[in-house]
Amino acid sequence: MERAITIQHGTIELKATLHYPTIPPQDAEKQGGQCPLIVICHGxxxxxIGVDRLFVNASRKFAAAGYMVLRFDYAGCGESTGEYGEHGLDSMIEQTRVVLDYALDIDYVDINRVALLGHSLGGAVALLTAAQDRRVKTLLLWSAVAHPFNxxxxxxxxxxxxxxxxxxxADYMGYPLRPAFFESLSAHQPxxxxxxxxGDVFLAHGTSDSVIPADYCSLYQKLFWMRSAGQCDIELIFQADHTFSSGDSKRDLYDKTLQWLEYNEKRKRDWHNWEI
Known part of the structure; x- marks a missing residue:
């Protein structure tokens, strides 16, 4: 089931779509009636919706696997009110946290299994949000921006x-971009x-991405592995472009992401049960 919702952020209305999980009753009982959450941050x-319905298809795939999924439009994008980038990345981080507030207020969402999925600039926003908000336990970064300004x-x-x-x-494809937006890009370094x-991190990037270099993916992984805690795994999608526009690229991306989520859940359970 899918439901269109509006999340209020001050005077701004953030339009969103909530996808309810479609898991068998016995699986829900194993999870104590609670389900994991994925919040999608667009670029x-x-x-x-995403280019070529990237996020629509992803959300339906994840919901079919038992995840609650919430995808939303940042201010000034899609159906949301407000002006895009008016207050820069700080506002986008705050919007993401407001969306998390809404999602985590749903009774049957498991607060210990909360993931942010970010694509392109949304990947940078997801990481910057997770660095501030401990409610985020997992990051799924697709073709993530590494140097926002450049x-x-x-x-x-x-x-x-x-x-x-x-x-x-300045006008860019109909969006008025102001100096404050560019200044915020310089101020934030993922x-x-x-x-x-x-938390744990899954990185995916297309090898034929001409917008954001695929090399960022391996660099991100190296830096994530330098932390004292948390796992990080990488998946390069062969010949995929920045938005994973081909059917094969999308299927590979969705399957690899879901496989990693399942593997990571098993890894956590195994470590939790392991004793010296």
Missing amino acids: FIGSR DLLRIVGQKTYDDAVRYGE FAQIRKFA
Whole structure:
């Protein structure tokens, strides 16, 4: 079952879709009637639908595997009100935490199994949120941005940035980008926040990504492994582009993500039961 909802964030209405898990009753009983949660964070000027329905299909796949999934539009994107990037990444982090507040208020969500799934810039936002919010136990990062300012500048072009600085606003594909947005990109460095997150991480990247370098994936993994706690695994999707646009790429991405989630749950149970 899917339900369209609105989450209030100050004067902004964040439009979202909630996917309820469709698991057999015996499996629900094994989990004490509670289910794990995945909150999806879309990328730069994206939406909760995703390019070629990336997040719609993912949510339905995860829900069929027993997950509660919540995908939402950041302010100024999709159906949400407000202006995109008006208050920069700080606002996006706060919006993500407000969405977590809503989701974790659902009775049958397991507060010990909460994952943020972020794609592209949403991957950076997910990591920055998890570094501040201990309710997040797991990160699923797809084609994640590593250097917000440089990566976004490469996407929008130098002229867009120069116009924003010179005129106080620049149009990019119909979205008004202001200097404050670019300043916030410079102020946040995901790599510097990695040590603040002690949970487990799954990284996926397409080998043919021409937007965000696939090399970021292995660099992220190295830095996550330098932490004192938490696991990190990587999956490179052969010939996949930035948005995993082909059917094979999507299926591979969804399957690998779900396989890792199941493997990680088993790994945690095995370690929990292990005693010296």
